[in-house]
Amino acid sequence: MKDKKNYCKDISFSEAGPGDAGKTGSWRIARPVLDPQICTPGKRNAPACYICWLYCPDGVITRGIPPKIDYEYCKGCGICAQECPTKAITMVDESSFLEGAEEDPCK
Amino acid sequence: MQVIESGNVAAALGVKLARARVIAAYPITPQTPLTEKLSEYIESGEMDAEYIPVESEHSALAVCIAAASTGARAFTATSANGLLYMHEQIHWAAGARLPLVMCVVNRGVGAPWTVWNDHQDSISQRDTGWIQLYANDHQQIIDTVLKAFLLAEEVMVPVMVCYDGYLLSHTYMPFDVPDSSLTDRFLPPYNPAYSLDPKRPANLNTVTLPDVRPDIRGDMAHGYMEIRYLLHKSMLDAIPALKKIDERFASVFGRGGAPFIEPYLCEDAEYVAVSLGSLSYHLRDVVDMLRGEGIKAGVMSVHLYRPFPAEIIAQALSSCRGVIIFEKALSYGYQGALTSDIKSALYRHTQDSSARPSIVNYILGLGGREIATHHLYEAFKSSCSPDGMKGEETRWIGLKF
Incomplete structure (x- = not known):
């Protein structure tokens, strides 16, 4: 236990950065999909309001125009969709992105 | 000084x-x-x-x-x-x-x-x-x-x-x-293997998942169960570590030699009392009284209770006829915790079940109830025979109903 590497392994130890706990995008059951036509810059031709970027608890939304969502890590919490003032973000069921999604997965 | x-x-x-x-x-x-x-x-x-x-x-x-x-x-x-x-x-x-x-x-x-x-x-x-x-x-x-x-x-x-x-x-x-x-x-200054550093922010003891998980570099980090297993392992490592520390202490200060248990007249004892803390020194007076009457009595104090030095305790007790455990605490609805632990140690470390000592558990001194030497003497003496060791129930000393 005297060496640092062991100590940091022997407790739960996390550093800031993408990917602690792996690609958490696989946890998602609904995907936030942003429509740039409805997003603030699209409507007013002004910089984005960045409410989604500000509210995202996982820091997976960029501060660009339009904001981009990193689906490798987005857990699908839906806060961005809830907070978006122009309702540009819609939560879409992940099953609709699966290959052959039109088929009934229970069959 | x-x-x-x-x-x-x-x-x-x-x-x-x-x-x-x-x-x-x-x-x-x-x-x-x-x-x-x-x-x-x-x-x-x-x-x-x-x-x-x-x-x-x-x-x-x-x-x-x-x-x-x-x-x-x-x-x-x-x-x-x-x-x-x-x-x-x-x-x-x-x-x-x-x-x-x-x-x-x-x-x-x-x-x-x-x-x-x-x-x-x-x-x-x-x-x-x-x-x-x-x-x-x-x-x-x-x-x-x-x-x-x-x-x-x-x-x-x-x-x-x-x-x-x-x-x-x-x-x-x-x-x-x-x-x-x-x-x-x-005791040199504490030299930690790791300490929080504002220049390298980290989050300690964050939520773990049931399974292991990759960290930000993609290396696998332990899950809850690995971390808890390692705690158990380090607890067991504390037994040899304490022995070394006690030896080092003795070499510097000239005191030590009993890091786990402290036996008093136990070598040839047929009946050994066991307890934690100052009560075990009180019991030495009773052992002296019983020895004066020709009863081969001894008392063993347990210093290290967790990790439990089961093998050491079992070896120390395995050759006596009766173990009399005096406890100022109990697991309500069963018996004293030390009694359960000693029974478990003897079960595991004595092969011949017929040679295992009998065990009696006294509960005493709860909430500061006075422990009189004559109470200890009567309890100890009455247990020093095959008949005196019979019965599974905890025996309470000093109750006044």
Whole structure:
């Protein structure tokens, strides 16, 4: 236990950065999909309001125009969709992105 | 230097000599004089440490956890309900693998309120992943505090140093206070393997998943179960580590040699009493009385209760006829916890079941009920025969119905 590497392994130890706990995008059951036509810059031709970027608890939304969502890590919490003032973000069921999604997965 | 002082002062002197850097504690009887003494040392400049006043025991341990995470040697102390109020943080400190030392000045727990001595407080924390050491007198208190820091920092598991409220905490006894040049040699400054660094932010003891997980570099990090297994393993490693520390202590101070158990006239004994803390020294008087009557009696004190030195205890007891366990605590609805532990040790480490000693469990002294020598004598003597060892029920000494 005297060496640092062991100590940091022997407790739960996390550093800031993408990917602690792996690609958490696989946890998602609904995907936030942003429509740039409805997003603030699209409507007013002004910089984005960045409410989604500000509210995202996982820091997976960029501060660009339009904001981009990193689906490798987005857990699908839906806060961005809830907070978006122009309702540009819609939560879409992940099953609709699966290959052959039109088929009934229970069959 | 020989002094005559209270058990609480013996503990405070040990903490001062250990050069603890952060003290956070909340006063509770009978621990209060210990923390008062430490605050005096710090206020007067005798001790270079930060004394952080807190509003509760839960906060006291939380402060120590934070201090130790930054690499400071930290200490707290409490008793009874204060210890129970810490309970959530007690588990936390062990899982976080922080080398804290805490004195538990043993007192019964409410309800009903009692401020007097028994062992229910620390025994109820048996399964938290802390090392538990019990001291029998003032010399052992100061010595054990010093050893406890070294042990905690060696295996990265926190240590409770338990001693009897009033019987030791408030009584005065002569003991040796070692010179700081010797204690500094024995216990070097704490050199943490890791400490929080604002330049490299990290989140300690974050939520784990049932399975292992990749960290930000993609390396697999332990899950909850691996981390908890390693705590158990380090607890077991504390047994050989304590032996080495005790040897080192003896080489510097000339005292030691009984890190796990302390037997008295046990070698040829047919009937051996077992207990924790000062009661085991009280029982020596009874052993002397019984020896005077030709009864081969002995008494064994258990210093290291967790990790439980099962093999050592079983070896020490396996050749006697009867083991008589005197306990100031119990697992309600069954028996004393030490009794269960000793039975389990003997089951595992004595192959021939017919040669296993019989076991009797006495419960006594709860909430400070007086333990008279003649009560111990009558109980011990009445157990020293095959008939006297019969029966599974706990036997209660000193009940007045």
